[in-house]
Amino acid sequence: MQPKFFQFIVITFICLSYQIASAQNNSIGHPNQIFISPLRIIDLANPGIEIGYQRAYGKNLATAVSIARMIDLVIAHLPDDPRNISNYKGWRLQAEQKYFLPTFNTNRPYLAVDAMYLKVNYDSNSTFATDTAKNAPTYSDNFHIDKSNFSVNAKIGIQIPVKHFIFDFVAGIGLKHRLAIRSGLENPNAYENTPVDVNIWTETNKAGNEFTLSLPINIRVAYEF
Template sequence: MKFLAPFLLLFASTFAYAQSESNNTIFPYHHQLKFSLFPLHDPMNSGFEFSYERQYNQRWATQLAFTILSNGLHEMFDTEKEYHGFKGQRISIEQKYFYPTRRQRSIRKYFAADLNWLEAHTIRTTYSETTPVNPVDRMNIDRTTVSLNFKYGYEIAVAKRFVLDLSAGPGLKYRKISNDKNYVGGWRSDSDVNKVYAPREEMAANFVISVKIGYMF
């Protein structure tokens, strides 16, 4: 919860000083429902992401997103079924500030702060050359990730009620990885396990790219 506190304060303060209406005739709607295109192709955190954005004056908007993590299309192309049972969720809150402009354009520039929380679980199974049918190694892997990113983006009106949302930016992430090392056969070497799947906590640099298509109403 300590990661959410700054954003909750920002969320409350912007509501307190927000103007109630927008006079933009190109983006006259205050609500957007969006679907993200990138998680479908994310090799690490694939899934289906849906978001809702509320613009409560000409400069400020808040977006909430929820992602259902799933192997989805990846399992169709994973012939060895090495990773399976992948599940989890990601919750995001993004505060946007639209860059002031004197002219009404079909493209709006914005700056945003984006906070994400992810919980994921997957199972890793491997097979030896002598026993290609039954798995000889099985491991449950759990990941928790909290990330904060600062992004620059565009909202582009592509039709009367449709919008394309493009953004990217750097940030930091905290990641915790754990596993149970529950081997069926145990042929995998310890060095391989410790290098790739060792339990650890770490801070790392992060960079995100987002592409969303939305419906305004």
């Protein structure tokens, strides 16, 4: 496990423990939730299996943490998987602070901020040319990708209770730092033939060290108690 990832886990759970220790009577409903994120399984860019825990405290506040094992259970088995990757694996960790807006409805709208860390690695291949000339010879080359993302987001969401179950819909915007390193290339300086139209798979597999826009969207299913 990477040192930064380990530090992020420790800090997250220290903060969560503090919030639980100082919790007051909860007026949101049942104070505890265990949730899963079904959309994570079919995420086209970063699929995985996610489980999380939320603790409500005070009148309007709740803290949630989640961890996901990044593994490709669905997309890689589709007949026409366009991503051209294999051996995908890694981890994802997220901490989220929620503020529930006052409402007379049984639904629970909220504002939230979160921090997310992702660390994955996988194999891929692409088509390269020795130079940028129109008729330059091309060849296929395999490479390995180590990728990490860190993002901070502001979000808006709503929790819809159905007895002890909660359906949580959330979307937001934020800033993401993306670091992707390729290794094992025959010629790291070769020109890569990429599609003219930008697509999610080309952007996901490219090497880079950059800040980009983050647009998180998720649906969670929780059991509260």
